[in-house]
Amino acid sequence: MIRSANPLAQEPRYELITRVLRSNIRSGTIPEGFVLLEGPIAAVMQTSRVPVQSALRQLLDENLIHRFDGRGYLVGSGAQPVVPLRRDIRDLPLDIPAEVDEALQTRGTWRHVYDQVEEEVASCQIFGEFRIVETELADYLGVSRTVVRDVLARLQERGLIRKSASSHWIAGPLTARTVSEKFQLRSIVEPAALRLAAPHIRYADVETVLDRIGKDPAISSEYLGDALLELCIAQAPNTTLVEMIRSNGLLLSAVDRALIGLGLPRDETTIEQYHTLFDLIARHPIDSAAEYLRDHLSIVARRYLARMKIVAVISETGSFSPYLSPV
Numbered sequence: 001m002i003r004s005a006n007p008l009a010q011e012p013r014y015e016l017i018t019r020v021l022r023s024n025i026r027s028g029t030i031p032e033g034f035v036l037l038e039g040p041i042a043a044v045m046q047t048s049r050v051p052v053q054s055a056l057r058q059l060l061d062e063n064l065i066h067r068f069d070g071r072g073y074l075v076g077s078g079a080q081p082v083v084p085l086r087r088d089i090r091d092l093p094l095d096i097p098a099e100v101d102e103a104l105q106t107r108g109t110w111r112h113v114y115d116q117v118e119e120e121v122a123s124c125q126i127f128g129e130f131r132i133v134e135t136e137l138a139d140y141l142g143v144s145r146t147v148v149r150d151v152l153a154r155l156q157e158r159g160l161i162r163k164s165a166s167s168h169w170i171a172g173p174l175t176a177r178t179v180s181e182k183f184q185l186r187s188i189v190e191p192a193a194l195r196l197a198a199p200h201i202r203y204a205d206v207e208t209v210l211d212r213i214g215k216d217p218a219i220s221s222e223y224l225g226d227a228l229l230e231l232c233i234a235q236a237p238n239t240t241l242v243e244m245i246r247s248n249g250l251l252l253s254a255v256d257r258a259l260i261g262l263g264l265p266r267d268e269t270t271i272e273q274y275h276t277l278f279d280l281i282a283r284h285p286i287d288s289a290a291e292y293l294r295d296h297l298s299i300v301a302r303r304y305l306a307r308m309k310i311v312a313v314i315s316e317t318g319s320f321s322p323y324l325s326p327v
Contacts, residue, residue, distance in 0.1 A: 018058045038072070048112070119254055129170060130327060179301065187298060197233055274296075
C-alpha cells in the first residue's frame with residue numbers, strides 16, 4: 001500500500017476530526033450553545049460515526065462541549081446555561097485546513113470504514129467467539145470484497161482477529177487468560193518505556209493534565225490513559241517498543257469502551273491512581289513513577305476481570321452487527 005506524502009494521513013480519523021472541531025469551536029465558528037450531532041459531522045468529514053463518537057468524547061474530556069437534556073452535545077463548558085442552537089453544521093463556514101482535508105480525503109477506502117469495524121469486532125469479544133462473514137460485511141458497509149479483505153488483514157495484523165483451521169475469520173473470545181497476559185505484558189514494557197521516555201517528556205503537558213484532574217470532576221479514565229500513553233510513554237525513543245504498547249492495549253481499550261457503553265460506571269479508584277501517577281511523573285522521580293505504574297496495572301487488571309464477570313451474567317446483550325455470527 002502506498003503511503004500518502006501528507007504525514008496527517010497516518011493519524012487516526014478521530015484525531016483529525018477532533019482537530020477540526022476544536023479549532024472551529026475555539027475560533028467561534030461553531031458558537032457556544034451549538035448542538036453537535038454525530039450524523040451531520042460524519043457527513044462533513046465523509047466518515048462513519050465511530051471516529052466522530054471518539055472525537056466528541058475527546059472534546060468532552062477537554063471541557064469544550066458538554067452533555068445536556070437532549071440529543072447530541074452542546075458547545076461550551078456548561079458553566080452557564082445557554083439556549084441550544086439547532087442548525088446543520090454543514091451550513092457553517094467551517095475552517096478545515098487543506099492538509100487535514102487532504103488527509104481525510106486521501107486515506108485508502110479501507111481506512112474510511114476501519115474504525116467502525118475495529119470497534120464492533122473488539123466489543124463483541126466480551127460475549128464469546130464470533131465468525132466474521134466477508135460477504136455480509138461487504139454488504140453491511142456497502143464496499144467491495146477487496147476493501148473488506150484490507151480491513152480484515154489490518155485487524156489480523158493488530159491481533160484482533162485470526163484465521164481458523166477452516167480459513168474462517170474469527171474474533172474472540174476474550175478470556176480471563178487473554179486479559180491477564182495482556183496486562184502482564186503491559187506491566188513489563190510500559191514501566192520500561194516510561195523510564196526511557198523521562199528525558200523527552202514535556203513536563204508542562206503533565207502539569208496541564210494534573211490541573212484538569214483537579215478541576216474536572218467528570219474526567220474519564222480513558223482520557224487519562226490516553227494522556228499517559230501519548231504525553232509520557234510514547235515519548236520513548238524506541239518506535240518498535242511504542243508500537244508494541246499501542247497494539248497490545250488496543251483490544252483492552254475497545255472492550256473498556258464497550259463495558260462503559262453497557263452501563264458500567266466509571267472507575268473512580270483508577271482515576272485517583274492516575275492522579276498519583278501523573279503527580280509522581282511531574283516531580284520527576286521516574287523510577288518511583290515506573291514502579292507505581294507497574295503496581296497500578298496489576299490493580300487495574302483485577303478490576304478489569306471483575307467488570308468482565310459482571311457482563312458475563314447479562315443474558316441479553318443486544319444485537320450485534322449482521323456480519324458477526326456467534327460460533
